[in-house]
Amino acid sequence: MSAADVRDMLDLPSKGQGPARPAPKRVKTEQPGKRLDGIHRELYALLSSTGAAGGAGAGHAGSPGALGGEGLMMHPISVIENRFKAKPNWKQKPTPxxxxxxxxxxxxxxxxxxxxxxxxxxxxxxxxxxxxxxxxxNKQVDVPAYTDDEYDEVLQDVSWSRRETDYLFELCREYDLRWFVISDRYEYQAEDGEPRSVRILEDLKERYYSVCRRLMEHGRDKGHVEWSSRDLEVYNAMNFNKEKELMRKQYLERLLSRSPAEIQEEEHLIQEYRRLEEASQKMVTERAELLRLLEAPQTLKTFAQHHTSQGLAQLTSNLLAADKNRKRRAPDMATIQQLQLQQQQAAAQAQASTPHGQKKHHDDKHAAARGAALSKAEQAQNASVKRVAKRVPPGQEDAYGVSFHDKLVPGVFLRSTRISTLKPAIQSKVAGVMAELGIAPKLAMPTSKTCERYEAIQQAVATLLEAKKQADKLDGEIRVLRARKGE
Known part of the structure; x- marks a missing residue:
């Protein structure tokens, strides 16, 4: 083995080379955490991020099919450890x-x-x-007490004796005004000479509250003091009416003793009343809306802009422009003839009342004034006369196909587009009825007469449908009343 091999094995630089390259970093492997007690192995494997922390049976790390692998999304799972109750501390000093x-x-x-x-x-x-x-x-009710003089002055009653009144107030103090208990424990034994009667709960209440009210009135009159708001409230609260209380209980007994059929009938009557109330409210609303439409429209603008001279000038210019653009209707033939007759009568009266010497001068002045005053009227008369002269004789307009219009809409339009339409809900029903009658929804020849007759038929069918609706409604109400009467 050469020195180069040793250097290569030890990762040392060779001779003539630079510094040694750094050693590769070691990847720290994650140590498995402490395993929790009281949890199954499969469930613990799901808690691991690699799937291999649970030991055997958990699958290989990184495999998609393993439990808790990278292909599965981890969800938090609550783990409850078995914990026992803490042991008592016997060394602690006991509470005396x-x-x-x-x-x-x-x-x-x-x-x-x-x-x-x-x-x-x-x-x-x-x-x-x-x-x-x-x-x-221990809260007790403040039951008032009275003396012999107070009883003799203001508390005497024909149907109640002093002894029985004392017995009633003693029970009220003992049972804290629990009236049902007082009525159950009331066992008064009347002596000789006392009125004997059976006392019900309302009799006991009436006697007690009447005595309390009389005592308050007596104390006010004797001490000459004014009541406070609290005293007045207490005085009014003790105003017990025996007749009304008995009537209230009778009504309650009748209400609780109703049969199922009576309850059902009452519910039906309530529903019918609500329906009639809603219909009446709807009719009042529609009537108010109709009256609002019939009345003069109310302006939403204020008149503050016309208070200045500039605003008045602008308003005047707008009115003049509107007056120029307005188309004036020419006077009819009767108005022209009446105006000519008035002129002739005025001329005849002037000739009869004027002397012969002043006749010529008066005629000249009258002619000048008439020419100045009636120049515009004569022009309108002449134009109207020319138009009237071109008219055909009365009754022959249809033969010649001539018609007169008060106002013409500028532009070209189809006469069938001017046919009035109804509400969408009613229009569909009217169209169905007219289809049954064989009337086409669109006119083949929409002349003026044809359109007029078509509109008249539409209005008649709408009226009949409304009448049929009201008749069906009344028929249904009659059947309901007959069914109730039969029951």
């Missing part, structure tokens, strides 16, 4: 409990009891009586 006496402030008999309380005992060894924590929940 003390047997203490206590008194309940809610009791009036002064009974003293004992219970276990968390904490160390007192220094002297004696248990200290502590405040009972549940005494704060």
């Amino acid at each position: 409990w003390t047997w203490r006496k206590f008194t309940n402030e809610a009791r009036t008999d002064g009974l003293e009891l004992s219970h276990w309380v968390k904490g160390a005992p007192a220094d002297d060894g004696e248990a200290v009586a502590a405040e009972y924590p549940f005494a704060k929940f």
